Amino acid sequence: MKEIRLHGRGGQGVVKASQIVVKAAVGAGGYGQFIPFFGVERKGSPVFGFLRLDDKAIRRNMQVYEPDILLIFDDTLIELPSVYEGLKEDAVVIINSKKTIQQLNIPSQVREVAIVDATAISLDIFGKNIPNTAMLGAFAKVTGLVDKEILLDEIAAEFGEKNRTAALDGYNRVQSTQLK
Amino acid sequence: MKEIRLHGRGGQGVVKASQIVVKAAVGAGGYGQFIPFFGVERKGSPVFGFLRLDDKAIRRNMQVYEPDILLIFDDTLIELPSVYEGLKEDAVVIINSKKTIQQLNIPSQVREVAIVDATAISLDIFGKNIPNTAMLGAFAKVTGLVDKEILLDEIAAEFGEKNRTAALDGYNRVQSTQLK
Amino acid sequence: MSERKHISPIGQEGLYVLDTASWRTHRPVMDKNTCVECGICLSYCPVNSIIFNDENKYEITYNYCKGCGICAVECPKKSISMVAEGGEDHG
Amino acid sequence: MSERKHISPIGQEGLYVLDTASWRTHRPVMDKNTCVECGICLSYCPVNSIIFNDENKYEITYNYCKGCGICAVECPKKSISMVAEGGEDHG
Amino acid sequence: MNYIQTLRTAKDVVTPGMSACQGCGAELILRRVLQLAGQNTIVCVPPGCLGGSGVVGWDYQTGMEIPVHIPLLTNTASYLSGVSRMYQRKGRGDVNIVCVAGDGATADGGFQSLSGAAERNEKILYICYDNEGYMNTGFQRSSTTTLGSHTSTTPLGSVISGKEQQQKYLPLIMSMHNLSYCATASPSHMADMVAKIEKGLAWSKEGFAYIHMFSPCPTGWLYDIDQGIQIARKAVQSNFFPLWEMENRKYRMTYDNKKPISIADFVKDIGKFRDLSEQDLAAIQSMVDDRYEKLKKLSSEADCNE
Amino acid sequence: MNYIQTLRTAKDVVTPGMSACQGCGAELILRRVLQLAGQNTIVCVPPGCLGGSGVVGWDYQTGMEIPVHIPLLTNTASYLSGVSRMYQRKGRGDVNIVCVAGDGATADGGFQSLSGAAERNEKILYICYDNEGYMNTGFQRSSTTTLGSHTSTTPLGSVISGKEQQQKYLPLIMSMHNLSYCATASPSHMADMVAKIEKGLAWSKEGFAYIHMFSPCPTGWLYDIDQGIQIARKAVQSNFFPLWEMENRKYRMTYDNKKPISIADFVKDIGKFRDLSEQDLAAIQSMVDDRYEKLKKLSSEADCNE
Amino acid sequence: MGEIKAMTGNTAAAVGAALSRPDVIAAYPITPQSSVVEYLSDLVHNGSIASTLVATESEHSAMSVLQGVASAGGRAFTATSSQGLAFMYEPYYQMSTMRLPMVMALVTREMISPCTVWGGQQDAMSVRDAGWIQLYAENNQEIMDMIIQGYLLSEHKDVLMPVNVCYDGFYLSHLVERVDIPEQSKVDAFLPAVSFDHVVLDPLRPMAVDSLTSGEVLMRYRMSHLEAMQKTLDVLEEVDEKFYAAFGRKYGGAIEEYRCEDAEFVILTIGAMTGTARDAVDYCRDNGTKVGLIKLRYTRPFPQQRLIKALAGKKGFAVIEKSVCYGWNTGPMYVETRSAVSETLSGLSHFSAIGGLGGADISLNHMISVIDTLQASLNTPGQKQTLWLVKE
Amino acid sequence: MGEIKAMTGNTAAAVGAALSRPDVIAAYPITPQSSVVEYLSDLVHNGSIASTLVATESEHSAMSVLQGVASAGGRAFTATSSQGLAFMYEPYYQMSTMRLPMVMALVTREMISPCTVWGGQQDAMSVRDAGWIQLYAENNQEIMDMIIQGYLLSEHKDVLMPVNVCYDGFYLSHLVERVDIPEQSKVDAFLPAVSFDHVVLDPLRPMAVDSLTSGEVLMRYRMSHLEAMQKTLDVLEEVDEKFYAAFGRKYGGAIEEYRCEDAEFVILTIGAMTGTARDAVDYCRDNGTKVGLIKLRYTRPFPQQRLIKALAGKKGFAVIEKSVCYGWNTGPMYVETRSAVSETLSGLSHFSAIGGLGGADISLNHMISVIDTLQASLNTPGQKQTLWLVKE
């Protein structure tokens, strides 16, 4: 089982994106689980969610405290202490950013950092910052945990064809660096 | 402890009368308890109530199943099987009636029957059939369980002076017959 | 009572009827001579104790009449009078 | 937390304030030259981000302005324009 | 067929012996409504004098020859909404879905439920018998109780005497709810009442129909038991209880009161108004005048001041 | 002092950063009401977008500089009645007892409580911000939602499209409650709104004052975030949301609309009205005309058709 | 000793409330509670008490008004029954979780359906997990006394919870008997003016009441509520002692034991039925049966430790209730009593007895039948079938 | 096997409801339930299901509408949470005492105050004595399946009671996972059209519904309600078997035992937390701890006999709950479990664990800490202090 924690801001589509991942996993015959964390705030406030993927039924029903993978939709969030908290040894961080690794304060456990400018992709394609589908593309590429084609189809079905493009862009443009 | 059951019809003042008895008993330093039975009907329907008098605190909180004394405000009620039910050996029956003892189907346990035409008294004094205060007078006379003067004062205080007269009339006009 | 099922509280074993005639202290009596058969008394009787009988006449019935006297007050011809109920006969 | 009493849920340890400025994608900019100091923008700003400053001028503040653009639409002189927020600077 | 012919042939489906007091206006209303509704009817009678008078039944017996239920004090209109929806689904929209509810069940405890059902335009005929108080529980004030009335919760006292607020005039409030049909009726004006019940039944096949009825109560108001219709008549004649209806969104006065009698005249034989202060009397008169004026305006045809 | 002078000096007692959406009409209303009420105020904000936006506080922090409470969705007016009665007892009747409540808390879940408090004439200023739906829980229909609106419980569907009922027009309903003061207000007409809030505060020292406010909601209604005031203005100009007040029982139009624009014009840029059927449009127009006519009649001075 | 008068339970409740000088009384009529507020209305309209009266359109609003009153620092009183309690359930619950003090006379009544207006204790029992303190009175004297005690308890700084003074509809509400009325001056000394200020809506001291709260913080409030409830078990005994000092009457705290010392087995009772049970116990004692009686006075907090002590060494018990626990085929207090003494239950004989629903009578014979049944079963430990106290 | 899809718990509930072909759906939005009815609204507006939708002004009315529906012979569905449940409490109670079948999805949530919109099971627990059947689902599949099972159970002639299908707010309502959707035709075969007719408001068959009833007669209705509740313990197992035959899934009836056979001690869980507990049990088992798990599926009726059996021979247990019992300083199901097994309790070690209130998380570590604490206490029998599962 892979445990993934997602961090974003209200309005960035974190929940929808995660649901798509679960759908893609289930569509491929696997198992997935997503639990959104519901705060009180609207737009712009930090939101997070917990995603699990496995090839057998997932039973635990709780937050993710020690993520294998972090998916960060907004690099301003890394200032919050909670974002990097609990990371497993050899964790993977996938982040929407224009920054360099050095600027990202990556903690020592992290094995791999993948950076993608999902905001730029999204601004390009939609004219606004909804980085979620581009992030999904990056996620598929970096982790290999979901089938790329199934994911793209789910994205297109849910959000329309433009988003397939965004996801593909994310897939293609993400830059991965092994730290260990 | 004396246990008394009252039978009357809605509108005849059974509840008020019983409350007065308790007040009189308490006023004299004794103990009394009255529990009205609440049915659903209004005016004219059979109503009953349970009265207990004692010189020490009364604890039981229940209906009277085996009355020492019956106080019947309306002689048409004796057709109901429940009226004479459970009477104790040597019981006393006080009834508002123009009838003779023979017409009243008195059960065998009864030791004493007291008849008073409380309706007539009440029609005389108030122009309508509210026999309760006259019945109280009869009750005081026959049972000696409440102090006459205290009772009359309570009646006058609660209902006005006319009712003192009605009670006195009841006291004076009740006819008691010992059956045993 | 034991054969009854006591699932939901429902009433279907006949009509629940109270003997309201016994409440009467006065009974309405109609004067057929002055009555003009307007039916106003029928329309105002709260108990529906006034009927339009087989002879096409308005008639007061006494099985349930509570003796309120509204019919008497409302009759435009004052054809109904309230008479004290005598003795033990309750209608 | 342990000294707190937790009887009734009350809040009196300061004001709860959200950083709403970070929501802005565009910021309102006032053109002092065309502004006629009518105050209409102030009256319509849902966030009360437009103030009447010490110099008796209307002024847009950016600590909480959400960038809705209502002031720009409502200004009778079109003196306010919405300018895309640049880079990472959120007000 | 005039209304008397209608009434004399319409079968009474309510138990002939019910325990409403002698001369009770509500009993009259209940019988008239259900006579006109007839056998193809489901009726609810919430807690109140009628609900408590045996018409729902006792133990295993029923109090009516038609299906009857006593809902909660707080939910008559929504309960009936459910029944009505099911009859729509069954293709039996011809069944009359009716309630006869007191002012407490209508204007107070069940008001939210009523307002919601009206907004949803449920196919129901809702009859409120307004005796201005919670009579069943012992004559306490309700929101429709008139200013200054003595009730068991607004007693005659040395500091406060009677109810301190004006009555809540529910029919106008209801008429502002986009109803299909809304009317007031008084048992004194029986032809008008019968016509309105019939209209109400018809309209209830289209949507929510509401009729607010003046319901004299000798026991709670303290007047002689034979005076109910007289009092109801004076209520209408004094404009205390104006008769009107709203149909197709149009208001119409159904009793044009050329020479209203005074409120002083209306209240004078009613015990609950004994010791009404001059001030209270004037306040009621002014409220009544104001209300009547409002109704006249609403029922005027032309756009008068344009 | 004109209204702008008033506003620019009136201190904002609400947290500067609250989470209402960009361009939210309700935030504007809340701030204006409390600016005018000032520090000597106790306010309730029931569950809804405002109550959920942080203005009540979080954990141990508060969202305002004045005492604030979030009552139940169902009891704002009665809760405040209790507070108000205590302040009368304390001899501090000068304290403003105010709520700012959504249409759901007002016209639906809390309507009975509201109606009761109005009948009792409690000394409260009750402000309803009407965004025509339960926005906080995800844009479901409420009773004030306009016919044909798409909401999350009245979606665009092949069998049914949008809400099936006309909106419940609460201000007229409330004005029939013997209120001390009743008014409608729109943020587009800010001078009028400010005047009415001030009147409402004053009247709330005498009894129940109610103001119903048009509250544009970009997120739920689907229009551009800078368009709220424009839309509110068109609501007034089309008579969809007429401006009036009732004071001393007298109705008065506070915006005399000589040349109303059409409802079609009003709805055209609002997403929730996309795919409004011709029929629905006509029905809304007719309801609006009818309502306006009613209001004109009520506010006419003379007894016109006698 | 104060003035002695005969009065109904409802009057006793009203007098108790009046003596406690509530700021605001808000209520809605319902059988069998109505006369409580009618009596108080008379007092207010006549200026005999200085309270404010608010006649609401429903119980939901009555409780809500009082929530406003208490959170503005006032002393609040109401009374209700069954459907009224059910209709106010939402603010009723919140009253306790806001930890606002007040006293409510709960004139217990059966819940519909079937349609009923008569006694029983189902209403109170069904909402026992809403965070209120609940106690039951046995007679009219106890009603009056416990309303006064109730305020002291409710407003105690270690308690701060609303209190239900429950008493049997009709069987006490409409029963007339003698009551010794405490003097106002003594009550004033016993019960000082309101001083709680943990919640105050006041512009002079602005605070948010009920800000949105995260789960971890919310748990602290719940813990503190539960702790205060346990603490109440001590405070209620203190209050009872204080009352005794002031008025010469005491009730024994959370439970009262009657002839238990040397009893072989006991019956447990709640409310008005206790009086009848006392007579039954005396009767059976006279016939040589070593039976005792425990009167469960407080059900919330549930007096677990006192029950363990009281039942120690006994061979059996029966809990007699005027309510059912739908999920268990027994009464609710039977379930909890059994749970309370579970460590030492094995070897005991015990059962639930249910009667008095919807106004049915619980007679001396019923009480004796419970005692007889229990005695007959003592040599076969374990749970016996629920005994329904129906008409023979 | 039907179609497999990933969906939230709320969608699963809505799909389960839709498959059951309700006549009328009436509801009022509240977090976290809202999307249940939004989903169903979509289906109705699109003509995908033939149900009637009634959007009421409150939960009180939603439940009342459905009471009308059921008493006119219709199949009814609603969903609510916390304050919504509290506000509908009066008709909610009556629904069961009128013995009207229906299914309600109860998306469990903490009760205010403090103000909260998050999960917990306090709402359901607080009204457990209102005569409804209450069961808790562990995951989205179980939600969907149990709504369908719920109707069969509710309408069963020996049951005739409304059913609450409870599931954790957010932790299931908003959790997305895979669900196997039963085919409509199979559901139709499993769940025939409405046939109950013990109450019917129909002019063709006039009857009084809810005539005023005397106490002695009312007691018969209560007896029959309690008996039906006990009978339900059998029927629910039958229904589960039938469901298994039709769809290949079963849940074990009133409780499910997990690795209990050879367990030395067990933990009891309710709802969504069970999944985490399974992982914890496996983890501890791997470390040599002989722990088992009992998932309490039905709380009403309370499965006393099955618990006695399941706990026989164990040395200890802990009940983990997302709600409190204010009167006891423990969780409510701990009180009842203890009562259930009281005959054999002595010698056992046991305690109540409380967590997850107001949306707080119950983690694997919490579960392990419960197991560890219990294991450590096995040699000192008796009740241990309540364990609060707060953030470390």
Ligand SMILES: Cc1ncc(C[n+]2csc(CCOP(=O)(O)OP(=O)(O)O)c2C)c(N)n1
């Ligand atoms: C929730 C609730 N509160 C209180 C009651 C008690 N109650 C029964 S009838 C009634 C009065 C109803 O008044 P109204 O509807 O005017 O009918 P009336 O008795 O005047 O005929 C009340 C308060 C109840 N049944 N339910």
Ligand SMILES: Cc1ncc(C[n+]2csc(CCOP(=O)(O)OP(=O)(O)O)c2C)c(N)n1
């Ligand atoms: C009894 C109850 N039911 C449902 C809810 C859930 N709820 C919270 S806010 C809200 C919507 C309120 O709508 P409105 O008052 O119009 O305010 P808005 O969200 O539109 O600002 C609802 C239904 C609740 N809090 N209480």
Ligand code: SF4
């Ligand atoms: S009202 Fe008079 S005149 Fe008319 S039918 Fe009756 S009795 Fe005859």
Ligand code: SF4
């Ligand atoms: S007296 Fe009354 S009940 Fe009798 S017939 Fe006349 S109107 Fe009817």
Ligand code: SF4
């Ligand atoms: S953009 Fe919006 S929030 Fe910012 S100043 Fe203008 S009106 Fe205010």
Ligand code: SF4
């Ligand atoms: S509205 Fe425009 S002109 Fe008026 S003060 Fe603002 S910026 Fe200046």
Ligand code: SF4
């Ligand atoms: S109290 Fe009034 S309304 Fe009730 S039955 Fe008697 S007369 Fe009719």
Ligand code: SF4
């Ligand atoms: S949803 Fe609408 S009402 Fe709610 S905060 Fe957003 S804009 Fe305002």
Ligand SMILES: [Mg+2]
């Ligand atoms: Mg009434």
Ligand SMILES: [Mg+2]
């Ligand atoms: Mg809204």
